[in-house]
Amino acid sequence: xxxxxxTPRNRITKTGKRIMLECSQxxxxxxxxxxxxxxxxGLRLIYYxxxxxxxxxxxxxxxxxxxxxAQAKFSLSLESAIPNQTALYFCAxxxxxxxxxxxxxxxxxxx
Amino acid sequence: xxxxxxxxxxxxVVEKEDVTLDCVYETRDTTYxxxxxxxxxxxxxxxxxxxxxxxxxxxxxxxxxxxxxxSTSSFNFTITASQVVDSAVYFCALVxxxxxxxxxxxxxxxxxP
Numbered sequence: 001x002x003x004x005x006x007t008p009r010n011r012i013t014k015t016g017k018r019i020m021l022e023c024s025q026x027x028x029x030x031x032x033x034x035x036x037x038x039x040x041x042g043l044r045l046i047y048y049x050x051x052x053x054x055x056x057x058x059x060x061x062x063x064x065x066x067x068x069x070a071q072a073k074f075s076l077s078l079e080s081a082i083p084n085q086t087a088l089y090f091c092a093x094x095x096x097x098x099x100x101x102x103x104x105x106x107x108x109x110x111x
Numbered sequence: 112x113x114x115x116x117x118x119x120x121x122x123x124v125v126e127k128e129d130v131t132l133d134c135v136y137e138t139r140d141t142t143y144x145x146x147x148x149x150x151x152x153x154x155x156x157x158x159x160x161x162x163x164x165x166x167x168x169x170x171x172x173x174x175x176x177x178x179x180x181x182s183t184s185s186f187n188f189t190i191t192a193s194q195v196v197d198s199a200v201y202f203c204a205l206v207x208x209x210x211x212x213x214x215x216x217x218x219x220x221x222x223x224p
Contacts, residue, residue: 033212042202042214043156050210058211090156098144098206102156 003027004103006091012109013081021076021106023091029101031094032074034058034066036087037105043090049074081110113138115205117215124193125223132188132218134203140164143207145179145186150217151199162186193222 004025013019023032030051035043035058045058047066055066063085067075078085086109092100114137124130136145147159160170162179170177174191190197203215 031210042216043212044214045211048211088154092156092212094212098210098212099146099158099161100212101158102148104155107154 004091004093004101006089006103006106008106009104010107012111014111015082017081019078019081019108021089021091021108023074023076023103025072025091025093025101025103027093027095027101028071029093029095030071032068033092033094033100034064034074034076035090035092036060036085037090038087046076046089078108078110081108083110086110113205113207113209113211113213115203115213115215117201117203117218119218120216121219121221123221123223126195127192128222129189129191130193130220130222132190132201132203132220134186134188134215136184136186136203136205138205138207140207143205146204146206146212147177147186147188148202148204148214149199150202156202159188190220193220195222195224198222 007022033048034046037043044060046064049055049068052068065077089106091103094100116135143164145162149157167179176189178187200217200219202217205213
């Protein structure tokens with residue numbers, strides 16, 4: 001089984017809808033992250049969490065919120081989806097050695 | 112501020128050629144980590160290597176090798192005898208005291224048969 005899982009893997013939604021992307025990990029890491037990837041822009045950090053009680057904004061947090069339900073779970077919500085949030089979303093976890101391990105990604109299309 | 116630059120947007124080679132992917136970074140910290148990730152057409156991000164700032168020893172893993180030079184702030188990646196399966200986007204990345212992973216924009220490598 002994969003160490004970092006994301007659900008759903010693909011999602012199509014309409015403008016204005018609220019959606020949630022979920023991430024779970026079995027690596028036992030305290031640190032978890034959400035990124036989005038757009039063509040030609042690499043990956044950009046949305047939110048990150050260093051433990052269950054710690055949530056921090058990344059460089060592009062507007063329009064997103066997160067919830068760290070447990071050490072192993074970190075969810076990303078789009079409260080009111082808009083077309084420019086169409087992207088590939090990655091969850092990642094890291095240990096104290098700073099290496100980040102990524103989930104398989106969620107392809108989101110907002111119509 | 113931290114920054115990672117991958118100036119090569121796309122590289123195309125013929126199978127069995129050697130290819131080097133360039134990465135230049137900026138950070139004010141003396142302690143930091145550098146990484147390379149591979150993103151094949153299937154989309155997942157695969158961790159390839161981590162280097163800390165105190166370890167300038169070059170590393171070889173099979174057909175892959177990495178050349179870390181602090182004097183030029185570079186961490187270049189060479190694939191020897193490239194294969195079609197090496198076709199992917201490769202990202203260089205940096206973590207410093209901010210604990211944030213800063214990615215370069217990626218280099219798309221196409222290996223033609």
